[in-house]
Amino acid sequence: MATKFELSDLIRTEHFIDGKWVASISGKRFDVTNPATGEVIATIADGGEADARAATDAAARAFPAWRDALPKDRAAVLHRWHALMLENADVLGRLISLEQGKPFAEGRGEVLYGASYVAWFADEATRIYGDLIPQQQRGKRMSAVKEPVGVVAAITPWNFPLAMIARKIAPALAVGCTVVGKPAEDTPLTALALVMLAHEAGVPPGVLNLIASSRESAVPAVADWLHDGRVRKITFTGSTPVGKYLARESAETLKKLSLELGGNAPFIVFDDADLDAAVDGLLVSKFRNGGQTCVCPNRVYVQTSVYEKFGDMLAKRVAALKVAPATDSAAQIGPMINARAVDKIARHVDDAVSKGARALTGGKRLTALGPNYYAPTVLADATSEMQLSCEETFGPVVPLFRFEDEAEAIHAANDTPFGLASYFYSQDVRRIDRVSRQLEAGIVGINEGAISSEAAPFGGVKESGYGREGSKYGLDDYLSIKYLCQGGLD
Numbered sequence: 242m243a244t245k246f247e248l249s250d251l252i253r254t255e256h257f258i259d260g261k262w263v264a265s266i267s268g269k270r271f272d273v274t275n276p277a278t279g280e281v282i283a284t285i286a287d288g289g290e291a292d293a294r295a296a297t298d299a300a301a302r303a304f305p306a307w308r309d310a311l312p313k314d315r316a317a318v319l320h321r322w323h324a325l326m327l328e329n330a331d332v333l334g335r336l337i338s339l340e341q342g343k344p345f346a347e348g349r350g351e352v353l354y355g356a357s358y359v360a361w362f363a364d365e366a367t368r369i370y371g372d373l374i375p376q377q378q379r380g381k382r383m384s385a386v387k388e389p390v391g392v393v394a395a396i397t398p399w400n401f402p403l404a405m406i407a408r409k410i411a412p413a414l415a416v417g418c419t420v421v422g423k424p425a426e427d428t429p430l431t432a433l434a435l436v437m438l439a440h441e442a443g444v445p446p447g448v449l450n451l452i453a454s455s456r457e458s459a460v461p462a463v464a465d466w467l468h469d470g471r472v473r474k475i476t477f478t479g480s481t482p483v484g485k486y487l488a489r490e491s492a493e494t495l496k497k498l499s500l501e502l503g504g505n506a507p508f509i510v511f512d513d514a515d516l517d518a519a520v521d522g523l524l525v526s527k528f529r530n531g532g533q534t535c536v537c538p539n540r541v542y543v544q545t546s547v548y549e550k551f552g553d554m555l556a557k558r559v560a561a562l563k564v565a566p567a568t569d570s571a572a573q574i575g576p577m578i579n580a581r582a583v584d585k586i587a588r589h590v591d592d593a594v595s596k597g598a599r600a601l602t603g604g605k606r607l608t609a610l611g612p613n614y615y616a617p618t619v620l621a622d623a624t625s626e627m628q629l630s631c632e633e634t635f636g637p638v639v640p641l642f643r644f645e646d647e648a649e650a651i652h653a654a655n656d657t658p659f660g661l662a663s664y665f666y667s668q669d670v671r672r673i674d675r676v677s678r679q680l681e682a683g684i685v686g687i688n689e690g691a692i693s694s695e696a697a698p699f700g701g702v703k704e705s706g707y708g709r710e711g712s713k714y715g716l717d718d719y720l721s722i723k724y725l726c727q728g729g730l731d
């Protein structure tokens with residue numbers, strides 16, 4: 242059996258349902274394009290309601306046998322899947338770059354990042370313990386056991402086409418759930434390739450099913466899962482409005498939900514910070530995937546006494562970032578995902594400049610490279626009246642806000658309905674303790690810009706959603722607790 246694949250082997254153009262590649266029941270297809278050039282990469286099956294239903298039928302049929310498989314056997318399948326991902330890391334990285342636009346090094350890095358969740362949950366599969374409850378009455382034994390919730394629907398975004406779906410499928414399969422999935426319409430090819438590798442790794446038919454859908458077909462397809470009582474859980478990464486829609490529409494069948502939603506992350510630089518480290522940390526966290534990351538800092542607060550110096554240091558580094566298509570090995574920032582994304586960035590920057598912001602570097606489209614490129618930008622004199630202070634820009638733009646003291650910085654950082662990631666730089670241990678307690682966020686980076694890890698709980702508070710991915714907590718969302726009360730034991 243071949244285990245190392247060519248790019249052409251991995252480009253799949255049909256849905257994967259019940260262990261087979263199948264066309265859409267409607268016969269419809271849609272184009273997947275390269276954001277760097279606008280060229281069509283593949284024309285693939287466009288899944289609607291009937292395809293979603295067929296996927297659920299398969300997942301529901303496969304559930305009892307997968308639930309009852311020994312945890313070590315499920316773990317072995319996940320370990321094989323992990324090994325295949327590593328063996329094909331280069332080609333998967335190229336596929337990510339092709340359909341998503343990120344530089345190859347980042348695409349390959351994403352493969353390793355996504356694979357790390359698969360390895361993590363393969364190990365966790367064999368460590369799902371219950372409790373024997375201390376005896377309360379003679380003749381009675383009470384215990385709590387954990388069971389897989391059932392069929393899980395995984396709906397994933399375009400910014401990390403491999404890592405996001407891997408970190409949803411892996412815990413689901415580890416605990417014994419079966420999965421129906423739908424990747425974003427911009428980047429379905431990586432998810433289809435990943436499912437192909439899962440099949441090669443021995444995931445049984447029906448246990449993992451994936452449909453791809455265009456923007457138009459996605460709504461009825463997902464609605465079918467939302468209203469189907471056999472789907473017991475939805476796991477979603479994406480925008481807050483869509484998360485709220487999923488919560489509302491799934492309420493009728495009271496599904497379990499994990500929602501990893503919008504961010505608007507603050508990044509605070511106190512005047513006692515190591516400014517070189519803060520610039521390094523900001524570059525790492527802000528410009529990952531060209532700023533198209535839920536945990537990217539969206540608002541950078543800098544204390545007045547170091548404001549000008551920090552702005553100059555940052556602007557020099559940002560101006561030196563190389564923007565180029567993923568095919569250029571020196572590329573550090575690729576194209577944005579599509580025209581809508583670039584239009585939003587331009588709208589935010591134009592609005593900020595019209596209200597008094599100064600571009601220290603960037604501030605324009607890079608049309609010579611193609612329609613989807615935007616220059617890495619630093620904006621000084623940002624204020625809370627500007628759109629970019631309350632909406633996620635999701636692009637390579639750093640607005641610098643000024644603050645006088647700690648209380649003002651914390652108030653500004655928390656003055657948002659969102660609470661996913663937050664970051665701050667300070668060398669004062671007492672301040673570190675105070676600020677990390679007061680920030681309203683699921684994740685706090687303290688003198689650190691690279692926060693993501695398979696071993697850590699990823700997720701937000703407030704309107705950034707609920708549920709955690711990764712870590713020992715990442716299994717809980719896929720499990721329910723059953724209480725067993727056994728009498729007549731005297």
Ligand code: SIN
Binds near residue numbers: 501535536
């Ligand atoms: C995201 O942007 O939603 C995920 C980022 C990460 O896993 O670090």
